[in-house]
Amino acid sequence: MNLEEDLTLPPRQAIDWVDGKVRFIDQRLLPAKLKIVETDDWHVIARAIKGLSLRGAPLIGVAAALGVAVTAVKYRNSRLQKKLLSAIDGLYATRPTAANLFWALDRMKEIVVQTPDDEDLVEAVVKEALDILEDDRRRCLAIGEAGNALISETARILTICNTGFLATGGEGTALSVVYRAHEAGKGVHVWICETRPLLQGARLTAWELKNAGISFTLLVDSAAAGLIAAGKVDICIIGADRIAKNGDTANKIGSYPLALACRMHNIPFYVAAPESTIDRECPDGSKIIIEERSPDEVTGFGSKKVAPDDTPAWNPAFDVVPADYITGIITENGVLEAPYMFE
Ligand code: MRU
Numbered sequence: 001m002n003l004e005e006d007l008t009l010p011p012r013q014a015i016d017w018v019d020g021k022v023r024f025i026d027q028r029l030l031p032a033k034l035k036i037v038e039t040d041d042w043h044v045i046a047r048a049i050k051g052l053s054l055r056g057a058p059l060i061g062v063a064a065a066l067g068v069a070v071t072a073v074k075y076r077n078s079r080l081q082k083k084l085l086s087a088i089d090g091l092y093a094t095r096p097t098a099a100n101l102f103w104a105l106d107r108m109k110e111i112v113v114q115t116p117d118d119e120d121l122v123e124a125v126v127k128e129a130l131d132i133l134e135d136d137r138r139r140c141l142a143i144g145e146a147g148n149a150l151i152s153e154t155a156r157i158l159t160i161c162n163t164g165f166l167a168t169g170g171e172g173t174a175l176s177v178v179y180r181a182h183e184a185g186k187g188v189h190v191w192i193c194e195t196r197p198l199l200q201g202a203r204l205t206a207w208e209l210k211n212a213g214i215s216f217t218l219l220v221d222s223a224a225a226g227l228i229a230a231g232k233v234d235i236c237i238i239g240a241d242r243i244a245k246n247g248d249t250a251n252k253i254g255s256y257p258l259a260l261a262c263r264m265h266n267i268p269f270y271v272a273a274p275e276s277t278i279d280r281e282c283p284d285g286s287k288i289i290i291e292e293r294s295p296d297e298v299t300g301f302g303s304k305k306v307a308p309d310d311t312p313a314w315n316p317a318f319d320v321v322p323a324d325y326i327t328g329i330i331t332e333n334g335v336l337e338a339p340y341m342f343e
Contacts, residue, residue: 014166022039026053027053039070043090046093056168088105147335152186163175174272239273244323246283246341271326274331293317298314326340
């Protein structure tokens with residue numbers, strides 16, 4: 001019997017904690033295959049984060065916290081503190097930009113160093129990780145509700161990348177706004193940027209919205225400015241990987257051009273993110289570390305090579321939208337407006 005085929009997750013959930021193990025969707029395979037992985041090994045989770053099987057800033061944070069928790073359950077009687085600290089170090093090193101990863105791991109580390117190295121430590125670590133998961137679910141719902149107030153009955157919403165349940169512990173950030181608006185009976189239509197090079201928009205957001213019965217159209221990233229200029233977008237909402245103290249926001253590559261075009265054509269441009277994405281230690285966008293990924297992702301399309309051999313390519317995973325271009329930041333605590341000065 002292939003056990004993997006029997007694994008399930010509740011609807012609109014990318015990750016869960018089941019009997020001391022972590023279950024998650026392997027997002028690299030979507031939409032062709034819905035494969036659910038179960039593991040009690042933090043290395044598997046670290047590899048999944050690095051390889052984008054687990055992705056999206058809030059989800060990366062939740063997954064890392066659960067990776068520490070499985071380690072606690074697995075090694076409960078054997079010099080646990082040391083093992084947990086080494087798991088935390090390994091998970092820190094997976095991806096550099098998403099603030100939620102460091103936020104969640106810092107929370108886990110504090111518990112590990114403050115709790116005696118015995119049975120209490122297992123319980124404390126598991127509780128903290130499950131709190132992070134539950135907390136993210138609540139934040140996603142609150143973001144959706146706060147953002148829904150900005151959405152008109154027939155809004156045409158432009159977005160990029162995937163910010164839905166596949167990107168969080170709950171139902172998403174920018175897409176949670178879409179879900180709440182749809183549930184409220186609004187006839188929203190979503191324009192999805194395909195999100196080159198890894199196609200999170202085409203593969204993941206289109207899959208989520210199709211399953212939810214929400215109207216959408218896919219476009220290549222470079223078509224977005226023309227779409228905005230043609231008056232076909234009422235509001236743009238993106239997610240965030242890291243928000244600096246002054247509101248400058250790093251998000252998926254291609255977000256900055258959307259903000260420029262929205263500014264040019266007076267279209268409201270919103271960021272939707274939980275407060276766990278805000279990095280209060282980071283003064284502005286110039287200090288955000290932007291992950292650079294393999295040139296192969298640009299010189300090829302999926303597994304097919306498209307550029308000549310040895311073509312050099314620049315492949316930043318994110319860009320930074322200056323705070324000035326952001327109409328508001330939709331958080332679990334309401335919609336914040338400029339000037340942003342996160343204390
Ligand atoms: O490289 P990814 O797929 O992890 O990038 C994800 C994004 O840029 C999302 O927009 C961001 O993490 C917000 S997810 C709610």
